[in-house]
Every structure is written in structure tokens, then in C-alpha cells.
Amino acid sequence: MSLKNYMGTGFVILIFVVCLFYLFLKEKRKTYRIMFIYGPVFILAVFILPVTAKLMESLSEESIYWRLLWLLPVTVVISYCSVKLLMETKGKMRIAVGGALAVLFMVSGRFMYFNENVSLAENIYHVPESVRQICDAIEYPGREVMAVFPEELITFVRQYSGQVCMPYGREIFTTDYYIQNDLKQAMAAEVIDAGELCRLSWEKDVVYIILDSEKEIQGSMEENEYDIYGTYEGYDVYRRRNVDLENWYAVH
Amino acid sequence: MIVIRVLFLLLLLFAAPFLYGYMLLPAYNKKRGAYTVISCILVGRIALWAVFFICLLPCILKGVHFDTSVYIYAVTAAVLGVIMMIIKRMTEPKNKELKVVSDSREPFGKKAMWLWILVAVIFVIQIVLAFVFMSPDGDDAYFVGESVMTVSDNRMFMKDAYTGYSTHVFADIRHSLAPFSLWMSMIAFLTKIDASLISLTILPVYLIMLAYGVVFVTGGDIFKKSMTARGAFMLFAEILILFGDYSRYSMENFMLLRSRQGKAELAAIVIPFTFWMLLNISKQLEKEKKPGLKRFVILICASATACLCSSLGAFLYSLFMAAYGIIMAICYKKLKLLFYFGASCAPCVMVAVMYLIF
Numbered sequence: 052m053s054l055k056n057y058m059g060t061g062f063v064i065l066i067f068v069v070c071l072f073y074l075f076l077k078e079k080r081k082t083y084r085i086m087f088i089y090g091p092v093f094i095l096a097v098f099i100l101p102v103t104a105k106l107m108e109s110l111s112e113e114s115i116y117w118r119l120l121w122l123l124p125v126t127v128v129i130s131y132c133s134v135k136l137l138m139e140t141k142g143k144m145r146i147a148v149g150g151a152l153a154v155l156f157m158v159s160g161r162f163m164y165f166n167e168n169v170s171l172a173e174n175i176y177h178v179p180e181s182v183r184q185i186c187d188a189i190e191y192p193g194r195e196v197m198a199v200f201p202e203e204l205i206t207f208v209r210q211y212s213g214q215v216c217m218p219y220g221r222e223i224f225t226t227d228y229y230i231q232n233d234l235k236q237a238m239a240a241e242v243i244d245a246g247e248l249c250r251l252s253w254e255k256d257v258v259y260i261i262l263d264s265e266k267e268i269q270g271s272m273e274e275n276e277y278d279i280y281g282t283y284e285g286y287d288v289y290r291r292r293n294v295d296l297e298n299w300y301a302v303h
Numbered sequence: 304m305i306v307i308r309v310l311f312l313l314l315l316l317f318a319a320p321f322l323y324g325y326m327l328l329p330a331y332n333k334k335r336g337a338y339t340v341i342s343c344i345l346v347g348r349i350a351l352w353a354v355f356f357i358c359l360l361p362c363i364l365k366g367v368h369f370d371t372s373v374y375i376y377a378v379t380a381a382v383l384g385v386i387m388m389i390i391k392r393m394t395e396p397k398n399k400e401l402k403v404v405s406d407s408r409e410p411f412g413k414k415a416m417w418l419w420i421l422v423a424v425i426f427v428i429q430i431v432l433a434f435v436f437m438s439p440d441g442d443d444a445y446f447v448g449e450s451v452m453t454v455s456d457n458r459m460f461m462k463d464a465y466t467g468y469s470t471h472v473f474a475d476i477r478h479s480l481a482p483f484s485l486w487m488s489m490i491a492f493l494t495k496i497d498a499s500l501i502s503l504t505i506l507p508v509y510l511i512m513l514a515y516g517v518v519f520v521t522g523g524d525i526f527k528k529s530m531t532a533r534g535a536f537m538l539f540a541e542i543l544i545l546f547g548d549y550s551r552y553s554m555e556n557f558m559l560l561r562s563r564q565g566k567a568e569l570a571a572i573v574i575p576f577t578f579w580m581l582l583n584i585s586k587q588l589e590k591e592k593k594p595g596l597k598r599f600v601i602l603i604c605a606s607a608t609a610c611l612c613s614s615l616g617a618f619l620y621s622l623f624m625a626a627y628g629i630i631m632a633i634c635y636k637k638l639k640l641l642f643y644f645g646a647s648c649a650p651c652v653m654v655a656v657m658y659l660i661f
Contacts, residue, residue: 059443061546063543063553081634083525085631086578086627094622094623107615115615118552119622121574121619122619125617126538127518127575130537132525133535133536134532134539137535138532149535160547160548162545163545163548163556164432164549170436170438171437171559172434172436172504176503177504178439178499206441206445209464209467210448210503211451213452213453213455215467216468219465220466221441221465238461281586
């Protein structure tokens with residue numbers, strides 16, 4: 052499974068293996084045989100050994116056995132092999148082979164910036180604009196503030212501001228086991244129960260509650276002592292009434 | 304004010320590594336131009352990262368404040384730099400720096416020029432794309448969060464990066480012993496530029512440039528005599544990297560989309576850099592020359608940097624050195640190489656022992 056994860060579509064690794072064979076037949080210089088053939092083959096052999104997998108899994112809780120394949124000089128070997136192939140051709144044939152190889156590499160992989168996780172940066176900080184505006188609005192000079200955010204914003208908050216704390220973070224969504232967290236459940240509900248959310252938030256000393264403006268709320272946030280503070284990029288920010296941040300101190 | 308910050312940033316990212324590398328590189332060859340400058344920057348960067356790791360680790364474990372730790376590092380780096388300069392002046396003859404490489408290289412013709420223009424254009428496009436596009440990753444919540452929090456709180460690993468709640472350095476020893484994110488904090492602290500901007504926008508671009516620099520010097524050593532071959536090598540490498548999204552786990556994916564994470568530096572810079580150094584060493588051995596003390600020092604620095612970048616760095620780096628060490632020892636019939644390469648993994652062994660203890 053680890054090799055499959057690393058290989059992805061598989062074509063680039065196939066090209067790499069073909070290059071190893073080609074160099075094995077054609078490369079005569081000792082240094083390059085050591086660096087481009089023997090080394091990678093040794094590393095692949097170690098990767099395949101069952102004892103290596105057991106050792107790596109004992110070093111970390113996550114399955115990161117595939118990281119051993121980072122030791123393979125894939126880019127260097129393929130590039131070197133390609134140039135070596137070009138050097139054996141001349142004139143227009145060389146240009147044709149070079150062009151064919153370039154196209155082969157392009158179709159074997161995928162353009163990095165077509166990745167589904169890549170998007171146009173919304174600001175120079177490379178965080179969602181909503182996070183930037185909300186954090187700028189709720190930060191208080193000289194102290195931290197506790198705020199609870201919708202799930203889609205959680206990973207970005209503390210990348211932008213070290214002053215904005217949260218009652219739970221990304222860890223709650225990434226562990227293998229389920230973590231019971233009533234506040235998280237209240238935030239994730241289809242219809243927000245204002246009373247329940249405000250009660251659970253205040254138990255965690257949350258001063259600001261951030262909700263998607265489109266989210267349906269049952270009950271009133273104001274009646275539960277959280278007043279609307281502002282709306283930023285499609286998110287409503289509610290602030291706990293009568294909290295004097297200059298003099299209020301909560302232990303975390 | 305912003306101009307001074309930018310100048311200081313350039314000093315930290317380019318000038319300081321260049322000076323360090325200039326003193327550490329085995330031979331500074333004036334005639335090799337860009338290759339030599341980039342080699343100096345790379346070697347110096349690795350060395351400075353190693354010094355950073357060695358200075359910060361005891362500070363982290365002792366709970367020293369972040370600003371004090373940075374000053375300790377800055378003074379240590381400066382003192383080491385002066386010592387290296389003195390040693391260099393005393394041990395190397397004056398005119399060795401100006402030694403001209405034998406001009407058996409092919410002349411830089413039209414073909415080479417067009418190739419290199421294409422290489423430069425793709426490189427610039429790459430850098431612009433890295434500025435213009437964002438590629439958020441879940442792990443950034445930890446690494447960038449830790450980096451930003453360290454600057455604002457002035458404490459290291461004493462708070463949970465995800466929430467801001469108090470914790471202890473030994474609560475997450477795995478990340479405490481691989482504090483690459485603190486290097487980003489240090490850059491932000493010294494330049495007074497926003498830590499978020501440094502970690503998410505500026506340094507990823509710099510690190511991508513370093514990664515390409517390693518490819519550049521590797522190609523420069525393989526195809527010493529032909530600029531056309533080097534250009535073709537760089538072009539193929541750029542295409543492979545730019546189209547390297549065949550897997551979420553590939554080195555290329557980490558290099559371009561997650562370059563602010565330490566493990567990306569391990570995959571895209573440290574291990575390829577070590578490959579380049581081993582290539583150099585192998586060439587020396589083939590000519591029946593010794594690898595030399597300077598290369599040994601550089602390898603030790605790379606070993607420490609591997610540990611700085613990732614908790615798995617110690618294991619991966621040691622395995623890499625073991626693989627090539629054994630092969631070279633057999634091929635060149637020099638068993639002493641095993642000790643040479645083994646000794647260069649000393650930082651990895653030290654970190655491995657610390658993992659076991661803590």
C-alpha cells in the first residue's frame with residue numbers, strides 16, 4: 052500500500068526503473084554506476100525487506116514507510132539518462148528525441164498547479180481572507196482571546212494569528228479514534244441550537260463565536276449573551292457580552 | 304523601514320549562507336561563476352541550519368525563551384564564522400582562490416543560450432506561481448502555527464500549536480527534536496516581518512529556489528564541460544518537478560506545495576544535497592584522492608540539518624549514508640569509508656538516543 056501511495060499514477064516510477072536498466076547497460080563510469088544504479092537499487096532492496104517496514108512503523112504512529120522512497124534520486128536519474136540518450140543522437144533527431152522526452156514526462160505526471168488543493172491566493176498571507184479579517188477584528192493587543200470557528204477555517208486560524216486561541220483544533224478531526232467534544236458537535240450541527248452553543252462556549256471561556264452567515268440558528272444568540280460583533284466574508288462573529296478583555300483573565 | 308527589513312532578510316537568506324559556504328567549500332573557483340555562487344549558498348545554508356539545530360536543541364529542552372535562543376544562535380554563528388575565516392586564511396594559499404579551471408569546456412553557443420533562456424523562463428514562472436497560488440495543507444496547522452506562535456509568545460513548544468493551550472516540550476518530543484518551524488520563526492523575529500508572511504509566502508519561495516539550486520549544481524558536476532548538456536539536464540528536471548503531481552507523496556509534491564514544512568526540506572533539499580556531496584566524494588575517490596576534512600564537515604552539517612527538518616530525518620539520512628557508504632567501500636576497496644560516513648551520522652545517532660531517552 053505504501054509503494055502504491057508513493058507511485059500514484061505509476062508512470063514516472065516506471066520511467067525511473069527503465070532508466071536504471073538503460074544506465075546499467077550503457078553507463079561505464081564507476082562514479083555514475085555507483086550513484087545512479089547501485090545506490091538506488093540498494094535503497095529499493097532495503098525498502099522491500101519486511102524488517103524495514105516493521106522498523107519504520109515502530110518509529111512513528113503514522114504509516115510513513117513510503118518516505119523511505121524519498122531517498123531515490125528519481126529526478127536526477129531520469130534527467131541524466133535523458134541527456135545521455137540525447138548525446139547519442141545528432142542534429143534534428145536530437146531535437147525530436149528531446150521534445151518527445153519532454154512530452155513523455157509531462158503526460159506521465161500531472162501539472163502541479165492543477166492539484167485540487169491549489170487555489171489562487173486570496174491575500175499575501177496565503178490564508179483565506181475571511182480568517183485574516185476575522186482574526187484582525189478580534190485580536191486584542193497584549194493578550195490572547197478564545198474563539199470557536201467553523202471546521203473549514205480551523206486549520207488556518209493559528210497560522211495567521213498566535214493570539215487567537217481555540218477550544219479545539221485540527222487534532223480533533225485527524226485522530227483515528229473519535230473524540231467526544233460537545234462544543235464541536237454543537238458547532239457542526241445542521242441547525243445551530245443557540246442556547247446549547249452559547250452555554251458550551253462560555254464553559255470553555257470562548258469570547259467569540261464565528262458562524263457561517265448562511266447557517267440556520269434556532270433561538271437567539273443575543274438572548275444567550277452573545278451579541279453580533281460583525282460580519283466578515285460570509286461569517287458572523289458574535290462576542291460575549293460584558294467581557295472586559297483588558298481586565299478579564301482565564302487560565303488555559 | 305521596510306527597505307531595511309528586506310535588506311536584512313536578503314542578508315540572512317543569501318549573503319550569510321554565501322559567506323559561510325565560501326569558507327567551507329573545498330575549492331572556490333572564480334571562473335565557474337553561477338555554479339560557485341550557488342554552491343557556496345547551498346553549503347552555507349546547510350551549515351547554518353546545522354548550527355541553528357545544535358544551538359536551539361538544548362535551549363528547547365531547557366525551556367529557554369525564544370529570543371534568548373536566537374541571540375545564542377546568532378553569536379555562535381558569528382563566532383564560528385570568524386574562526387572559519389581565520390582557519391581558511393591560515394591554511395589556504397592566497398592564490399588558490401583564483402585558480403582558473405582548465406578551459407576544456409565547450410564554448411557557450413546559441414543552442415546552449417536558448418536552452419538556458421527556456422530554463423530561466425520556466426524557473427521564473429515557477430517562482431511567480433508559488434507567490435500567486437496557495438496550497439493549504441492540514442499539517443501547516445501545526446508547523447506554521449508553531450512558527451507564528453513562537454514569535455508572538457516567545458516560548459518554544461510550551462503551547463499547543465493547534466489550540467494555544469499550555470503544554471510541555473516533552474509532551475510532543477517528536478516535534479520538539481525537529482524544530483524546523485523555529486527557523487522560520489527566527490527569520491520573522493530578526494527581520495520584524497510578520498511570521499505568517501514569512502512562513503507561508505516568502506520562505507516557501509526561497510526554499511523552492513534552494514531545491515532548484517541543488518539540482519543546478521548536481522547537473523553542473525555531472526556535465527562539467529558542456530553547458531548545453533547542463534541546460535538540457537535542468538530543463539528535464541524542471542519538467543519532472545513541475546509535472547510531479549503524480550502522487551500526493553512524491554518529493555516534487557512536497558517541494559512545490561508544502562515547502563514550508565520541514566519534511567519537504569528533507570526530501571527536496573537535504574537528501575539531494577547529500578547526493579550531490581556523495582557524487583563529489585565518489586569522483587574524488589575515483590581519482591584516488593581523499594574526500595577531505597571539509598567534505599566531512601559538510602556531511603556532518605547535512606546530518607544535523609536532516610534531524611532539524613524531520614523526526615524521521617535521522618533514520619533516513621543514516622540509511623542513505625549507509626547505502627552509499629557500503630557501496631563505495633566495496634567499489635573503491637576502502638573500508639575506512641565506512642568510518643568516514645558512519646562518523647558523519649553522529650548527529651543522527653545523538654538525536655536517535657534522545658528519542659529513546661525522552
